Amino acid sequence: MLTLENVSKTYKGGKEAVNNVNLKIEKGEFICFIGPSGCGKTTTMK
Numbered sequence: 001m002l003t004l005e006n007v008s009k010t011y012k013g014g015k016e017a018v019n020n021v022n023l024k025i026e027k028g029e030f031i032c033f034i035g036p037s038g039c040g041k042t043t044t045m046k
Contacts (some may be wrong), residue, residue, distance in 0.1 A: 001024070001025065001026055001027055002020060002023075002025040003008050003025075004021055004022070004023040004024075004044075005022055006020055006022060006041075007020070007021040007022075007023075007044070008020055008021070009010075009040075009043050017040045017043040018040040018043050021040075021044055023044075031044050033045065
């Protein structure tokens, strides 16, 4: 299981990439992040 609780990331200069993400992935689940360019998908995965 993977759990993210209240995860946020702000870059220098105040650019907010991710704000207060909460996510619980159970064993065997398949997760896909979908959204427009620049919405924080890659930052969340890192």
